[in-house]
Amino acid sequence: MIYIFTALYCEAHALIRRLQLVKNQKTTRLQEFYNEQSGIRLTITGVGEIAAAVAVSSICTAYPPAEDDLMLNIGTCAYTRSAGAPQTRVFEDGEGVFLCNQIFEQATGRSFYPDMLYRHPFREASIVTGRMPWNADAGGASDNDIGHAGAGVDGNGYGGKTSGDAKLFHVRNDMLYDMEAAGVYQAGVHFFGPHQMIFLKIVSDFGTADGVSPGQVERLMEMHGDALLTFIGQLLERMTDERQRDTSPEAELADKLCRDLHCSKTMEASLKQHLHYLALAGADVCLLIQNLYKEGIVPCRDKREGKLRLEELKQTLF
Amino acid sequence: MKNLNKHYFNPFFSHIYVETAVLGHPFTRRILAKFPAAEIIEIRHYKDVFCRSHQSSALQHRSQKLILAAKQGTLVYEGAPVCQSFGNRYFYYTSCAMNCIFDCAYCYLKGMYPSANIVIFVNLEDIFAEVAQILRMHPLYLCVSYDTDLPALESIAGYVREWCAFAGKHADLKLEIRTKCADPALFARETPSPNVIYAFTLSPQAVIDAFEHHTPSLAKRLSCAAALLQAGCAVRLCFDPMIYVKGWERHYETMLAQVYDRIDMDKIVDVSVGTFRISQDYLKNMRRQETKSAVVWFPFQCERGYCHYPDALMEEMEAFLTGRLAGRIPEEKIFRWDMETTEHGKA
Ligand code: SF4
Numbered sequence: 017m018i019y020i021f022t023a024l025y026c027e028a029h030a031l032i033r034r035l036q037l038v039k040n041q042k043t044t045r046l047q048e049f050y051n052e053q054s055g056i057r058l059t060i061t062g063v064g065e066i067a068a069a070v071a072v073s074s075i076c077t078a079y080p081p082a083e084d085d086l087m088l089n090i091g092t093c094a095y096t097r098s099a100g101a102p103q104t105r106v107f108e109d110g111e112g113v114f115l116c117n118q119i120f121e122q123a124t125g126r127s128f129y130p131d132m133l134y135r136h137p138f139r140e141a142s143i144v145t146g147r148m149p150w151n152a153d154a155g156g157a158s159d160n161d162i163g164h165a166g167a168g169v170d171g172n173g174y175g176g177k178t179s180g181d182a183k184l185f186h187v188r189n190d191m192l193y194d195m196e197a198a199g200v201y202q203a204g205v206h207f208f209g210p211h212q213m214i215f216l217k218i219v220s221d222f223g224t225a226d227g228v229s230p231g232q233v234e235r236l237m238e239m240h241g242d243a244l245l246t247f248i249g250q251l252l253e254r255m256t257d258e259r260q261r262d263t264s265p266e267a268e269l270a271d272k273l274c275r276d277l278h279c280s281k282t283m284e285a286s287l288k289q290h291l292h293y294l295a296l297a298g299a300d301v302c303l304l305i306q307n308l309y310k311e312g313i314v315p316c317r318d319k320r321e322g323k324l325r326l327e328e329l330k331q332t333l334f
Numbered sequence: 335m336k337n338l339n340k341h342y343f344n345p346f347f348s349h350i351y352v353e354t355a356v357l358g359h360p361f362t363r364r365i366l367a368k369f370p371a372a373e374i375i376e377i378r379h380y381k382d383v384f385c386r387s388h389q390s391s392a393l394q395h396r397s398q399k400l401i402l403a404a405k406q407g408t409l410v411y412e413g414a415p416v417c418q419s420f421g422n423r424y425f426y427y428t429s430c431a432m433n434c435i436f437d438c439a440y441c442y443l444k445g446m447y448p449s450a451n452i453v454i455f456v457n458l459e460d461i462f463a464e465v466a467q468i469l470r471m472h473p474l475y476l477c478v479s480y481d482t483d484l485p486a487l488e489s490i491a492g493y494v495r496e497w498c499a500f501a502g503k504h505a506d507l508k509l510e511i512r513t514k515c516a517d518p519a520l521f522a523r524e525t526p527s528p529n530v531i532y533a534f535t536l537s538p539q540a541v542i543d544a545f546e547h548h549t550p551s552l553a554k555r556l557s558c559a560a561a562l563l564q565a566g567c568a569v570r571l572c573f574d575p576m577i578y579v580k581g582w583e584r585h586y587e588t589m590l591a592q593v594y595d596r597i598d599m600d601k602i603v604d605v606s607v608g609t610f611r612i613s614q615d616y617l618k619n620m621r622r623q624e625t626k627s628a629v630v631w632f633p634f635q636c637e638r639g640y641c642h643y644p645d646a647l648m649e650e651m652e653a654f655l656t657g658r659l660a661g662r663i664p665e666e667k668i669f670r671w672d673m674e675t676t677e678h679g680k681a
Binding site: 117118127129131132133134135140142205208209210211250253254286289290292293296297298330334 | 341342343344348349351373375377378382383386387388389390393394396397399578579580626627628631632633644647
């Protein structure tokens, strides 16, 4: 399963359409979209770190992720332009998508590091998560009400003016700036390892978020939709490959053998440990178990006999 | 632009994390120059990356990253009394790197460290200073390829050469450089030094194929050891850890035949023999990471916090090898590790 979190609907629209996600009509608090078949669950978190963290923990509590699941935070962000750089620096086609290799929380100065394991066609950058939208002209986080993806359009309660922002982290030029990534990471870390979390950001502005409309965000996401989809497709493919390698046909037979040996919990653990080892060492465990039945060694009458047979069996294994 | 294709993982060292404090260190610059295409990520402290919770060492081993940092606090450690010191009174070790580019399934580093990424401490000069200070008090037997395989990192860090040069200036310092590496170019340049011992870990080829991923073959390790011996260097052979596989007697017998064929045993400093053993805590971590590795899922006998092969098997394997070696090398040169010593799951 891939869990996708975006702050706004307009950031998700292109993915919902391309991934053929359907809305979960049973939920009211968060907008959720899913496709059981392809194993995708997308949630709109709302703008800001806290909203993002709440959404991640709420979804992951409702649908606990497995060890090989992935979490993607996808959304728009600002690019902190160099002083004196032209106001409207435009990224070449396909260049506007960034994979984040380092996340800073502006308010605390803390840093977080998702693993950078997978090949990708995007550029990489550090991202700063702040409480307010990035306003280049004001030299940093602005106190206006507009979030990066043309927030003010989401109706999720974002927009309160904050004061006393610690700004422990000094935002440098040529970084990404958003309002969710650090929150997603900090909530995500309770459910995922750093190898399972991926942060993809699309540059929507250079510190002029109030000029970005939802329609523009939607078009921007549309423009990069194919690249995002290809990347998600490759992640899904890898997950399928790994899972196929993980299937163990002997598990059911081992359960039957445990029952027919009248195993206690301790005996069962010991037997399964031996069988697991043998399977990993390349032995045909299914054949081995079938032979025990053929030779009439199992089923046993009772636990006493089962214990004897188990010890005999263990002796012959090495 | 990088391409996403069937090879899902980034190449090794695609990303290098560098502590801000060591960005300008000459070793940092030397190492970074070898990876012009890498993404360099500046970090405050290596533990911000190395010690994150819930990392997957199995996945990280498919795309290891490099971390360059400064080692702080104690830099040289006294070996525990239970450590095998090969008869040396002042036995110490130091870790100028953590983790390994090889990927032995049984390596205890997987149980000990939270990450599979490699840390190289660039402030080697501080370690040298601490060693020099200890040398003012007494001689030193120092293992420098500890918690890593230093020669395997030589093309990146160049620390074997640095250590050998340092040892050349300190007659009271005896170094052990333990390795599974077999790069002839690496060792060809070494001039024999009486106070540097090259310790090669040897395993049957079947064990190498099954569990010692990315390591050189037995034949290559032996060629390398033979070349060093020929050049007059001190060489130790480590048959430790011995790993159980089906038909182990045959595999170890074949290995010994290859050893005797390539190595002049009269010239060997000594040999060590010991079956795989590991602390229960490390094994638990390793099993969490290595769900498909036969070597860590062996049904071990566990007692007093340590796991090892069942007594009878352990005795049989070690006696087998020491027995076979006894005819070829004086008994006092065979160091058999007993159950009471530390865990040993690495080269
Ligand atoms: S056992 Fe030695 S060679 Fe193998 S991975 Fe560990 S440190 Fe490296």
